[in-house]
Amino acid sequence: MLRRFYSRVIFPRLMDFSLNRPEVAELRKRILAEVTGDTLEIGFGTGLNLPHYPVEIHTVSALEPNEGMNGLALRRIRDSQIEVKHLHHDGEEIPVADGSFDSVVSTWTLCSVGDPPEVLREVSRTLRPGGRFFFLEHGLAQNPRIQKWQHRLTPINKIIADGCHLNRDIKSIVETEGLRIVRHERLNLKDAPRILGELYIGVAQKG
Numbered sequence: 001m002l003r004r005f006y007s008r009v010i011f012p013r014l015m016d017f018s019l020n021r022p023e024v025a026e027l028r029k030r031i032l033a034e035v036t037g038d039t040l041e042i043g044f045g046t047g048l049n050l051p052h053y054p055v056e057i058h059t060v061s062a063l064e065p066n067e068g069m070n071g072l073a074l075r076r077i078r079d080s081q082i083e084v085k086h087l088h089h090d091g092e093e094i095p096v097a098d099g100s101f102d103s104v105v106s107t108w109t110l111c112s113v114g115d116p117p118e119v120l121r122e123v124s125r126t127l128r129p130g131g132r133f134f135f136l137e138h139g140l141a142q143n144p145r146i147q148k149w150q151h152r153l154t155p156i157n158k159i160i161a162d163g164c165h166l167n168r169d170i171k172s173i174v175e176t177e178g179l180r181i182v183r184h185e186r187l188n189l190k191d192a193p194r195i196l197g198e199l200y201i202g203v204a205q206k207g
């Protein structure tokens, strides 16, 4: 009961506050600049990506299992020219036909999903041949000393941040059958602790 209240009411506000920053917005703009065609965003959250999609994007299918995110997303949806189609589902089971999208987007989401390989299988299934998966995620550091703290602190972080793992190797997760990484870069957020600020930004292509 308390856990559900935290997840639905408190966490969306904490998450929105911590990810609504200029440094993060710049990175969102950068990864979304090349998104084209029919687009799915997994873990839509409070709609922080919406203002950064290219003007050619008219519709985004927004997959988000936590209904508590919707209230905060509303204002951004109202302020946007983009039509948002809500899919209240987990990324492990996306309720659309094979090959429905040209682009799938995931930002700060693969850290939190229950079964990352299954989500990536679904991403691959729902992309058209040649379609692209755009990812901007935090995860496992390259430095072993930071990794050690990420492993230690993940159990407590999962409680505070609604299932978020600090120590996932995002590149390995994205390297799924059917998806080929065509671009990938590691970055550090300047204004975040190293355990949280180790980023993976990249694009994978189907086929």
Ligand SMILES: C[S@@+](CC[C@H](N)C(=O)[O-])C[C@H]1O[C@@H](n2cnc3c(N)ncnc32)[C@H](O)[C@@H]1O
Pocket: 015, 019, 042, 043, 044, 045, 046, 047, 048, 049, 063, 064, 065, 066, 069, 089, 090, 091, 092, 106, 107, 108, 109, 112, 113, 114, 115
């Ligand atoms: C840290 S928030 C990031 C939200 C948003 N992507 C952003 O960049 O601001 C993680 C999001 O992933 C969602 N999420 C958690 N488990 C999920 C799953 N199995 N499938 C899809 N989304 C999930 C959460 O509800 C939350 O909205």
